[in-house]
Amino acid sequence: MIGLRHQAAAIARRDLLSEMRSGEVLWVIAPFAAIALLLIPLGIGTDVPTLRRIGPGLYWAVVLLFGILVALRQSADNAGPQRDRLAMLGADPAAVLAGRAAAAAVLLIALEVVLLPVMLALYDAPIAGWGWLLALVPLVGAALAMLGTLVSAVTGPSATRPALVPLLVAPLAIPILLAATQALEGLRLGESILTWLLLLLTVNLALAVTGVLVARPLQEAG
Amino acid sequence: MSAPVVSLRALGVDLGRTPVLRDLDLEVAPGEAVGISGANGSGKTTLLRVAATLLTPTTGTAEVLGVDVTSDARFDVRPTIGFIGHTPSLFPHLTLAENTSFAAELLGATISDVSSALAQVGLSAASSRRADHCSFGMQRRAEFATLLLAPPRLLLFDEAQAGLDSGAVELVDHLLKDVVARGGGAIVVSHQRAHGGLPLDRTLELDNGNLEVAA
Numbered sequence: 001m002i003g004l005r006h007q008a009a010a011i012a013r014r015d016l017l018s019e020m021r022s023g024e025v026l027w028v029i030a031p032f033a034a035i036a037l038l039l040i041p042l043g044i045g046t047d048v049p050t051l052r053r054i055g056p057g058l059y060w061a062v063v064l065l066f067g068i069l070v071a072l073r074q075s076a077d078n079a080g081p082q083r084d085r086l087a088m089l090g091a092d093p094a095a096v097l098a099g100r101a102a103a104a105a106v107l108l109i110a111l112e113v114v115l116l117p118v119m120l121a122l123y124d125a126p127i128a129g130w131g132w133l134l135a136l137v138p139l140v141g142a143a144l145a146m147l148g149t150l151v152s153a154v155t156g157p158s159a160t161r162p163a164l165v166p167l168l169v170a171p172l173a174i175p176i177l178l179a180a181t182q183a184l185e186g187l188r189l190g191e192s193i194l195t196w197l198l199l200l201l202t203v204n205l206a207l208a209v210t211g212v213l214v215a216r217p218l219q220e221a222g
Numbered sequence: 223m224s225a226p227v228v229s230l231r232a233l234g235v236d237l238g239r240t241p242v243l244r245d246l247d248l249e250v251a252p253g254e255a256v257g258i259s260g261a262n263g264s265g266k267t268t269l270l271r272v273a274a275t276l277l278t279p280t281t282g283t284a285e286v287l288g289v290d291v292t293s294d295a296r297f298d299v300r301p302t303i304g305f306i307g308h309t310p311s312l313f314p315h316l317t318l319a320e321n322t323s324f325a326a327e328l329l330g331a332t333i334s335d336v337s338s339a340l341a342q343v344g345l346s347a348a349s350s351r352r353a354d355h356c357s358f359g360m361q362r363r364a365e366f367a368t369l370l371l372a373p374p375r376l377l378l379f380d381e382a383q384a385g386l387d388s389g390a391v392e393l394v395d396h397l398l399k400d401v402v403a404r405g406g407g408a409i410v411v412s413h414q415r416a417h418g419g420l421p422l423d424r425t426l427e428l429d430n431g432n433l434e435v436a437a
Contacts, residue, residue: 002327002328002330005329007328010324010328012325014313014316014320014324017315017316017320018315018316020314021316021352023314039263080308080309080311081311082311082312082313083310083411084274084276084305084307084311085313085325086314086328087300087310087323088274088276088300088301088303088305089275089300089328089329089368090297090298090300090301090328090329091328092297093297153411216294220278
């Protein structure tokens, strides 16, 4: 038997390989998210100062909404027989959650990186302090990935999953969305975003601890 | 006398509100292979899932390889149980070799074990083919390869021979004989009473949620 970290790494690699082959996130979800960012200013036809003000909020809302699709994709790939296979191979439930969350984080960070220049160009929202993005983007990606993975484990392979995942993720993501939006707005205005980064770090830690504590009961309940 | 490989006492399992198994007793001794037949919906798969520690009893007790299936120790015993369900469990977007390598990594086996296992089940040439591009029989053979990476102490087959060619049926035969020779145990469930001539020590019939000696 191998250790928890090694198991989680193997599961994350498997998830990413699966995604590379199916291309659902990068070739289906990301283009649709970019189109959503493009359509909003066209639809509301607002002026540049307003676009600048709403840009960061819309960017994170789009990341959140399409992040839910990443969580849904994960739960579809975690159906009965494959779930049993992982269990019978001795994968610790905590490692399964951690591996899935790590893979989802990589995909969400890629989504954020692809969408950020789109938002900056369409909403004319110049950013000061680019270095902060190196902390902000991974923290938001990791938090949304952990939340999505946890919620997708809670709903399991049930028929009501597609309705339950967004209903559960959206309210729980409010602190993440708030911190991310305020941080990006702070960067636009040249203010310190340390408080918001600390909030995101706290949310990440809380989700990680919750994941470890509930992993076994969640797997067995599924 | 050695402890039984599987011991189910007064076992009852409800799925939702439906009672599937009722007051069932079963003991599988070391070195014994047991066949269980029954009609569709008689609870064969449910029984096998309890033995695989994937399902906990509603009433009664279940011990597998000396471990209570409701205890945390079930997580440790699972890699020593070879469970082949009636639906292939490979990850569809991965190749047969990648699926087997992933299993090897979790089980602590080596890459050379993977090549050897795939060769033994006759999949060397098809190892780079994606699982969702393979036939049912090929996916089954790849699952058998996983059993060769870390030989189990308990083998559980759900409809072992369904959809398999004669070569694959020989593999099932070989796997059963091997686990029995090593002092392990096996349970094979099927809707066919004859179990296709597999080397079984006794056969039972599941009827109305309980076991009877097969006629």
